Amino acid sequence: MPVVKxxxxxxxxxxxxxxELTVENNNIVKVKNGCAxxxxxxxxxxxxxxxxxPLIRKNGKLIxxxxxxxxxxxxxxxxxxxxxxxxxxxSTSCEAIRVGLELAEEVGGVIxxxxxxxxxxxxxxxxxxxxxxxxxxxxxxxxxxxxxxxSNPWSAHPRHIERYTTYAEGRFEKSAWKGYLNKIKAxxxxxKIESSIRRLFLKKKPTVHESISKEPPETLSRKGRKFIVxxxxxxxxxxxxxxxxxxxxxxxxxxxxxxxxxxxxxxxxVDKVAGVPIECLEEVVDVMVNCSFGALFFGxxxxxxxxxxxxxxxxxxxxxxxxxxxxxxxxxxxxxFNVTGANTVFTWQTGYPYAVDFSLGYPRYNPGETTVxxxxxxxxxxxxxVIASDPVANFPTKTVEHLxxxxxxxxxxxxxxxxxxxxxxxxxxxxxxxxxxTAYRMDHVPLPLKKIVEPPNGIHSDEEILRRILxxxxxxxxxxxxxx
Amino acid sequence: xxxxxKLQVTLITGRTIEQGVGKExxxxxxxxxxxxxxxxxxxxxxxxxxxxxxxxxxxxxxxGSVVVKALKSLRAPHPNVIFxxxxxxxxxxxxxxxxxxxxxxxxxxxxxxxxxxxxxxxSLEELxxxxxxxx
Numbered sequence: 015m016p017v018v019k020x021x022x023x024x025x026x027x028x029x030x031x032x033x034e035l036t037v038e039n040n041n042i043v044k045v046k047n048g049c050a051x052x053x054x055x056x057x058x059x060x061x062x063x064x065x066x067x068p069l070i071r072k073n074g075k076l077i078x079x080x081x082x083x084x085x086x087x088x089x090x091x092x093x094x095x096x097x098x099x100x101x102x103x104x105s106t107s108c109e110a111i112r113v114g115l116e117l118a119e120e121v122g123g124v125i126x127x128x129x130x131x132x133x134x135x136x137x138x139x140x141x142x143x144x145x146x147x148x149x150x151x152x153x154x155x156x157x158x159x160x161x162x163x164x165s166n167p168w169s170a171h172p173r174h175i176e177r178y179t180t181y182a183e184g185r186f187e188k189s190a191w192k193g194y195l196n197k198i199k200a201x202x203x204x205x206k207i208e209s210s211i212r213r214l215f216l217k218k219k220p221t222v223h224e225s226i227s228k229e230p231p232e233t234l235s236r237k238g239r240k241f242i243v244x245x246x247x248x249x250x251x252x253x254x255x256x257x258x259x260x261x262x263x264x265x266x267x268x269x270x271x272x273x274x275x276x277x278x279x280x281x282x283x284v285d286k287v288a289g290v291p292i293e294c295l296e297e298v299v300d301v302m303v304n305c306s307f308g309a310l311f312f313g314x315x316x317x318x319x320x321x322x323x324x325x326x327x328x329x330x331x332x333x334x335x336x337x338x339x340x341x342x343x344x345x346x347x348x349x350x351f352n353v354t355g356a357n358t359v360f361t362w363q364t365g366y367p368y369a370v371d372f373s374l375g376y377p378r379y380n381p382g383e384t385t386v387x388x389x390x391x392x393x394x395x396x397x398x399x400v401i402a403s404d405p406v407a408n409f410p411t412k413t414v415e416h417l418x419x420x421x422x423x424x425x426x427x428x429x430x431x432x433x434x435x436x437x438x439x440x441x442x443x444x445x446x447x448x449x450x451x452t453a454y455r456m457d458h459v460p461l462p463l464k465k466i467v468e469p470p471n472g473i474h475s476d477e478e479i480l481r482r483i484l485x486x487x488x489x490x491x492x493x494x495x496x497x498x
Numbered sequence: 499x500x501x502x503x504k505l506q507v508t509l510i511t512g513r514t515i516e517q518g519v520g521k522e523x524x525x526x527x528x529x530x531x532x533x534x535x536x537x538x539x540x541x542x543x544x545x546x547x548x549x550x551x552x553x554x555x556x557x558x559x560x561x562g563s564v565v566v567k568a569l570k571s572l573r574a575p576h577p578n579v580i581f582x583x584x585x586x587x588x589x590x591x592x593x594x595x596x597x598x599x600x601x602x603x604x605x606x607x608x609x610x611x612x613x614x615x616x617x618x619x620x621s622l623e624e625l626x627x628x629x630x631x632x633x
Contacts, residue, residue, distance in 0.1 A: 063524025385600025
């Protein structure tokens with residue numbers, strides 16, 4: 015059976031490119047090197063949830079239609095609308111996004127990508143403060159301190175730690191995997207001994223663990239890679255870390271500012287910040303300042319909590335302060351596999367990374383006004399095209415109410431929650447499985463997405479579908495002009 | 499009948515590996531639906547409101563209310579913090595306020611929880627019909 019090697023995985027922003035797929039009769043039958051999500055995608059993409067024919071809403075029900083009819087309907091909805099939204103883009107190829115931007119300009123709509131509900135605040139902060147960053151390769155080979163803040167890669171980017179950070183075997187920094195295994199073994203042995211003592215002698219109930227951070231362990235002062243997690247819950251990632259700081263919800267800003275003060279050798283007059291004792295923070299700052307190459311990865315714990323972009327401002331400023339004393343970089347943990355690509359293509363085509371409004375004929379960007387969530391909350395749009403995304407499953411209900419009230423076009427390979435609410439559903443091929451393209455990893459490294467198998471009959475790529483809609487929109491517009 | 503216990507908590511939303519695997523399988527797959535119509539609670543908090551695992555829980559915020567299944571959190575202790583994975587159920591109770599930057603407030607939302615054995619967890623179809631009147 016043919017094995018396709020070096021496949022890029024189209025799931026999360028880590029974009030692992032070492033996947034090996036075994037293909038049999040145009041079907042993927044085995045996945046090697048992938049995480050649980052990667053396996054679920056490659057083995058389950060062709061499930062019963064796949065849409066194989068375009069659908070159109072008639073008398074309140076979605077019924078099958080021809081591809082041409084669906085394209086004509088979609089083009090009609092977009093040309094008739096005064097202020098359409100074109101949203102999604104983070105799970106498709108850069109090539110498709112480029113056509114999407116052309117379409118948004120042609121119909122005078124607002125084009126926005128999923129960054130608006132994930133790292134939008136990070137982009138705003140980067141525009142204000144700047145970002146000292148690097149590639150994941152550099153971190154893999156050189157970083158001796160890894161911090162994840164408000165991010166749980168164990169769930170959202172399962173191979174991030176093993177491929178790029180603490181458990182990766184770098185040229186200059188060795189993997190901390192063996193140390194972790196030893197720690198687990200020691201913990202298990204300790205638990206066993208404790209429970210036998212309890213059973214045999216004390217007959218006591220097990221004690222509840224303290225929620226407040228304990229003193230940093232001695233492992234933090236050892237040589238080699240160190241691993242710190244800051245989060246509101248002790249996630250699986252936090253369990254793996256050398257040290258876990260449990261911050262109170264919505265208090266990240268205070269904690270970051272306290273760390274900044276300590277890095278600058280300033281005094282803090284309180285005993286605790288965000289529930290964490292100052293002595294613990296002092297030791298953490300000591301580790302930060304004394305590392306030779308530190309990397310801070312942050313997730314939506316910072317961008318979605320109170321403070322939002324101001325949290326990121328402070329994180330960026332902390333990195334700036336740390337760079338006066340050592341080498342430190344920062345990187346947002348991007349979720350969708352090509353959300354970085356969406357920001358990049360948006361920026362090189364329009365000058366702005368997301369929330370681009372073409373209604374005046376030229377690109378305009380004003381987050382808070384031209385962002386899709388705000389437009390929906392103000393009930394201003396009158397149609398929407400959603401591609402490679404599922405806002406009904408991920409947006410607050412109040413915004414979705416307006417989205418589904420107006421004509422809605424969905425382009426997606428699966429019948430997702432938004433498709434159920436749509437007026438036109440155009441099924442597409444899976445990019446990275448049935449169509450090729452380019453995607454950007456979270457560190458802005460572009461990687462090729464391969465075509466492994468043929469798509470089902472009559473199913474086209476996102477790029478092709480968008481080109482057909484664009485051509486149809488231009489045809490309608492020319493006809494209208496001729497008639498006028 | 500005794501007054502049912504209510505508890506003031508902070509709602510956190512986020513990713514779980516089950517939700518990640520479910521979403522790749524299909525957003526209408528039972529795997530996805532089961533993974534996002536749940537609420538992870540600190541076992542101590544469950545005791546406080548007198549519920550056991552897999553009982554129905556009513557979550558109310560000033561933006562709405564929704565019934566999900568309570569599950570014991572393996573990530574405890576996190577007293578007075580509840581966790582629900584991103585999905586159509588939690589959308590009903592999250593804060594849409596963007597503070598003029600485009601980003602709704604999806605973490606750290608003040609909420610109230612109470613047991614509600616008499617109300618079912620709605621199916622995806624029922625939830626969409628109730629919220630948006632479309633199927």
